[in-house]
Amino acid sequence: MPASTLLTRKQLPLLRGVSRSFYLTIRLLPPALQGPIAVGYLLARATDTVADTTAQPAAERLALLSGLAQEIQSPAGSLQALQSLLNQFARHQTDPHERALMQALPDCLPLLHALAPDDQASVRWVLGHITRGQVLDVQRFGQGPAALATEFELDDYTWLVAGCVGEFWTELCERHLPGFATQSADAMRLAGRAYGMGLQRLNILRDAGADLAAGRCYLPAARLTPLGLSPEQLRQATHSCDAAALQLLAPLWGEYLQQTHTQLSEGLHYSQCLNSRRLRLASALPALIGARTVALLRQTGPQALTQRVKMPRHEMRALLWRLLWRLASPHALDREFQRLSQ
Structure with a gap:
């Protein structure tokens, strides 16, 4: 309905x-x-x-x-x-x-x-x-104040709150739109799962500073310890804008951004496989906005924990008009994803 x-x-x-x-x-x-x-x-x-x-x-x-x-x-x-x-x-x-x-x-x-x-x-x-x-x-x-302990807890959390949404979305498409994609439903379900998890990882990285201020650290303690950081030290560094301490996070920050970008590229591939132009456009928008956000977070580095980083609204409007003009073709989606990832 x-x-x-x-x-x-x-x-x-x-x-x-x-x-x-x-x-x-x-x-x-x-x-x-x-x-x-x-x-x-x-x-x-x-x-x-x-x-x-x-x-x-x-x-x-x-x-x-x-x-x-x-x-x-x-x-x-x-x-x-x-x-x-x-x-x-x-x-x-x-x-x-x-x-x-x-x-x-x-x-x-x-x-x-x-x-x-x-x-x-x-x-x-x-x-x-x-x-x-x-x-x-x-x-x-x-x-x-507390932190996730391990990478497993992070993966489990991102599936529970977002990865399952990609599977849910695919199930609805399979039910209501027979032949909705050029790939099998099982392949689409796996790509949708990765897509949802990537979007949640992006939320975690974008909101890491605000979450730390609220006593929530989604960056696993097991990954922070080898960098010489604890969740509490990271929270204090964010609060005091300690650039030197935040820079210790750079290797993990870069790794997580790359992993997020890879999962978003799964989302783009998911969208390109959809036969309905409307569905393709609706599915691709979060991946494209996410690619731009990842690029901004990469440019800002761990200092992003001290500020709000997001794609400006006028850029979103321009993106939507470009996609509509190009009929949200798979080629146009790929071109935009590559451009926004720079």
Whole structure:
């Protein structure tokens, strides 16, 4: 069911408010995909907001996450009983759009029930993994400054909150758009998994400074120790803008950016294999924006932990117009990816 049909005039602004870029992606999708992806995104964004509301004690965040996950997984789920707790969390949101989402969430869950049964099952599957990753986040970081321990924990986290989304996206395409790609569904599922994990790695690198300030270090302690750094030393260096200490991170920073770029290139390949021009454009945009962001982070180096690095909005608009002009052809996508990666 199209998002414009499934979502009401009240809920469409919610979607646009919490993510203008993803709202654009959803509007570009073929109509059959818009509903389940829009509903899944709204619910995932809501549970993410709960996990990130650090003004509330970890125990209360975990309790609300558990309640939301239980109702989402129930075919007859309802959030009316959680309304007062949602309103309590809403009062702690500094972003008015996230506050509005918290308050409107009980009206959003029925959108899940309005989907076809197969799509409901897919949305519940992906949200089950996403909320598990969010619960792990609160458990790890809810008691004060902490860090992921190993590379395995980092990979597991990026799959739980984003890699599974690439698989979910592919499953919906296979169901609603037979013959949607030039590659097999299994090959597309693997590429979608890598794509999602790459986008989450990019988020981690882009937001590393803000996360450190909040007591969250997603750079594994096992990778920092050989560089002569601990998560706490990295947090202090970021806070004091200690260029010498931050420079110790340079080898790992470069390695992670290269790994992220490789996974984003998997996403570009995924997009190039799609037969629908609208789907190809919608799928490619995050990879292209990501390639530009990786380039900016590489130029800035570890000093990026002390500042906000993102692709300017006017560059995004220009990119979209170039892609539309060239009909989002596979060749045009490759050309843009190479250009933006410089």
